[in-house]
Amino acid sequence: MLSTALGRRTSTATIIWSSSAFVLVCVSLYLLRRSSLPVKFLKHSDDAGPEHGRFNSTLGFQQIFVVNLPERTDRRDGMTLAAALGDIELEFIDAVRGEQVLDKALPPLPAGKHRMADANVGSWRGHMNAIREVVRRNLTSALILEDDADWDPLSNDHSTYVDSTYPTPQDAASPGPILDFNQLPSTINPTTSPYGDNWDVLWLGHCGMSFPTATTSAAAKVPKGRVVRLDDITVPERQYLKTIYDVDCLKNEYPSHTRLTHHVSDVACSLGYAVSQAGARRLLYWLGLMEITTAFDLELRHFCEGSDGKPYHNCLTVQPGLFQHHRPAGNKTFESDISSHGTEYRDKPVTEMIRWSLRMNVEALLDGRTDLVDQFPDTE
Numbered sequence: 001m002l003s004t005a006l007g008r009r010t011s012t013a014t015i016i017w018s019s020s021a022f023v024l025v026c027v028s029l030y031l032l033r034r035s036s037l038p039v040k041f042l043k044h045s046d047d048a049g050p051e052h053g054r055f056n057s058t059l060g061f062q063q064i065f066v067v068n069l070p071e072r073t074d075r076r077d078g079m080t081l082a083a084a085l086g087d088i089e090l091e092f093i094d095a096v097r098g099e100q101v102l103d104k105a106l107p108p109l110p111a112g113k114h115r116m117a118d119a120n121v122g123s124w125r126g127h128m129n130a131i132r133e134v135v136r137r138n139l140t141s142a143l144i145l146e147d148d149a150d151w152d153p154l155s156n157d158h159s160t161y162v163d164s165t166y167p168t169p170q171d172a173a174s175p176g177p178i179l180d181f182n183q184l185p186s187t188i189n190p191t192t193s194p195y196g197d198n199w200d201v202l203w204l205g206h207c208g209m210s211f212p213t214a215t216t217s218a219a220a221k222v223p224k225g226r227v228v229r230l231d232d233i234t235v236p237e238r239q240y241l242k243t244i245y246d247v248d249c250l251k252n253e254y255p256s257h258t259r260l261t262h263h264v265s266d267v268a269c270s271l272g273y274a275v276s277q278a279g280a281r282r283l284l285y286w287l288g289l290m291e292i293t294t295a296f297d298l299e300l301r302h303f304c305e306g307s308d309g310k311p312y313h314n315c316l317t318v319q320p321g322l323f324q325h326h327r328p329a330g331n332k333t334f335e336s337d338i339s340s341h342g343t344e345y346r347d348k349p350v351t352e353m354i355r356w357s358l359r360m361n362v363e364a365l366l367d368g369r370t371d372l373v374d375q376f377p378d379t380e
C-alpha cells in the first residue's frame with residue numbers, strides 16, 4: 001500500500017537519462033502514529049506491489065535469512081521471538097566455527113598473508129553460506145541479518161523511491177545531487193524488487209557510515225548523491241545518534257529526525273543487508289572465491305566501494321540504519337563471538353537509535369499491548 005504510493009506516481013512520467021540503468025533507492029520509514037495504533041493494523045496486503053517482494057512478512061524481499069551459530073541457542077530464541085512478535089518470517093542459516101573451516105576451503109590469500117583469526121573465518125563462512133543460498137535458490141532478493149538485530153516492528157511499511165537515472169557511476173567525481181525525499185523526481189517503475197532494480201546490496205544495518213565525499217577513502221568510484229528525508233519521527237533526536245566514526249556527519253550537518261539515503265562508503269558491521277540475485281552472485285565470486293584479507297564486513301565494504309582490488313558495485317544505505325544491535329542484559333563477554341565486548345555485567349538491555357524497538361518492547365507485546373514505549377522521547 002504505502003510501498004506503491006510512490007511507485008504509482010512514478011508511472012505518470014518516466015525520465016531516462018542514461019541506459020546504464022543505475023538505481024538510487026530510498027528505503028525509509030513512514031510516519032506512523034505509534035502510541036495508539038495496534039501493530040496489526042499496520043500490516044497490509046501488498047497485492048499492488050511488484051511480484052517479487054512480499055511486504056507482509058518478508059519486508060519486500062523474497063526471503064529473510066538470519067546467520068546464526070547453532071550453539072548460540074540464546075540468539076536463536078531471541079530472534080525467533082522477535083520475528084513472531086514483529087510478524088515476519090525468517091529462516092536460520094547455520095554459521096560455523098572458524099576452526100572447522102579447512103585452509104584449502106578459504107579464498108586464496110595474497111603471498112605472505114596469514115589465515116584470519118578463527119572468529120573472522122567463522123563469521124565470513126556464515127555470511128557466505130547465506131549468500132550462497134540466495135544464489136542456489138535463485139532468489140530475486142534476500143535480506144540477511146545477524147542474530148542480534150533489532151528493528152522497529154511497525155516499520156514493515158517501507159516507502160520506496162527508485163530512480164534508474166541518477167547519478168551514473170561515471171559522474172562519481174561530481175558532488176552529486178541532494179534530493180528532498182518529499183520532492184523526488186519521477187522515475188520508471190521497478191520490475192524485480194519494490195526497492196528498485198539493478199542494486200547489488202542495500203546495507204540497512206551498520207555501526208556507522210560516512211557520506212561519500214571527495215575525502216572519503218574510495219570516493220573516486222562512489223556516486224555522491226543523497227536523498228534527505230527531514231522530519232522522520234522514527235529517527236531519534238541528534239543527541240541519541242551514535243557512530244563508531246570520530247565524525248558524525250549526520251549529526252553535524254542535519255537537523256534532528258533526518259534520515260538519509262546514499263551510496264555505501266566507509267562503513268563497518270554487517271548487521272543487516274539485502275542482496276539482489278546479481279549482487280549475491282557477485283559476492284559469491286568476489287568474497288567467496290577471490291582473495292580476501294580481512295573481516296567480512298570490511299570486505300563487503302571493499303566490494304561496494306570498489307576498493308582493495310575489487311570493482312565498484314551498486315550498494316545503497318540509509319543513515320541511521322534501520323537495524324541496530326540489541327544487547328541483552330548479562331555478561332558482555334557473551335555479546336560477540338568475534339570480538340571482545342568487555343567482561344562487565346550489563347544491567348539493562350540496550351538497542352541504540354531505534355525509538356520503538358521491537359526487542360525493547362517484548363514484554364509489552366507479549367501482553368498484547370500495542371502502545372509501544374518510545375526509548376528516546378523528544379526533549380528539544
Ligand SMILES: *[C@@H]1O[C@H](CO)[C@@H](O)[C@H](O)[C@H]1NC(C)=O
Nearest residue numbers: 044045046047054056057089
Ligand atoms: C503474504 O505472505 C505469504 C507467505 O508468507 C504469501 O503466501 C502471501 O501471498 C502474502 N500475502 C499477500 C497479500 O501478498
Ligand SMILES: *[C@@H]1O[C@H](CO)[C@@H](O)[C@H](O)[C@H]1NC(C)=O
Nearest residue numbers: 052136137138139140192277
Ligand atoms: C533464475 O530466475 C530468473 C528469473 O528471476 C530466471 O530467468 C532464470 O531462468 C532462473 N535461473 C534458474 C537457473 O532457475
Ligand SMILES: *[C@@H]1O[C@H](CO)[C@@H](O)[C@H](O)[C@H]1NC(C)=O
Nearest residue numbers: 331332333334342343344345
Ligand atoms: C563474564 O564472563 C567472563 C568469562 O566467562 C568472566 O571472566 C567474567 O568474570 C564475567 N563477568 C562477570 C561480571 O560475571
